Amino acid sequence: MKKYAVCGLSNRALKMFIPPLVEKFAKQSEIVGLLDSDEYRVELCKEKFPVLSQTPSYQPDQFDRMIEETNPDCIIVVSRDNTHIDYILQALEHDVDVITEKPMVTTASDAAKVMEAEKKSKGKVTVAFNYRYSPYHRKIKELVLEGKIGRVTSVDLNWYIDTYHGASYFKRWNRKREFSGGLSVHKSTHHFDLVNWW
Numbered sequence: 001m002k003k004y005a006v007c008g009l010s011n012r013a014l015k016m017f018i019p020p021l022v023e024k025f026a027k028q029s030e031i032v033g034l035l036d037s038d039e040y041r042v043e044l045c046k047e048k049f050p051v052l053s054q055t056p057s058y059q060p061d062q063f064d065r066m067i068e069e070t071n072p073d074c075i076i077v078v079s080r081d082n083t084h085i086d087y088i089l090q091a092l093e094h095d096v097d098v099i100t101e102k103p104m105v106t107t108a109s110d111a112a113k114v115m116e117a118e119k120k121s122k123g124k125v126t127v128a129f130n131y132r133y134s135p136y137h138r139k140i141k142e143l144v145l146e147g148k149i150g151r152v153t154s155v156d157l158n159w160y161i162d163t164y165h166g167a168s169y170f171k172r173w174n175r176k177r178e179f180s181g182g183l184s185v186h187k188s189t190h191h192f193d194l195v196n197w198w
Helices: 011-022 039-048 060-070 081-093 108-120 135-145 163-171 188-197
Strands: 002-007 029-035 074-077 097-101 125-128
Touching (some): 002 060, 011 029, 011 039, 011 097, 029 060, 060 081, 074 081
Parallel strands (some): 002 029, 074 097, 097 125
């Protein structure tokens, strides 16, 4: 059984990462620790997933304690973007694998720190890009790999967001560069990843 600790009980954590671990993959996985600065989020998580009611919870400054007490095989980082760097580096110091929500980090210098730390660690960092799993995007990948569209020599990608979803970024922490790196980092990493993956 693989043991996970979740750092950041965001909506993404509660809707995309935790449900499969406690439902579909419950025989292969166990969440052994929850970390968030907001006690309400911890309560909400345990209420939504009663199987986690006895799972120990930690504050961000208790990361090392969480690792020592729960001994996870992997941490899942689903906190605010600018905090990813701290959890990733700490996990790598403990030789623990990391699955992090995109973007991995918000600055180029932090990306260099992660790559350097990963070289020195037994832990591996995986960045979750959920756009890859859309049926449309997977079909494009399939067509490219099968050579059905010929040799790709140029890509022009335009992405249009509706006014509801597009405006939502400016109502949350995402609007502040110090938290998200700006939308070119927070949002466009999806698009750069898609083109690179295709």
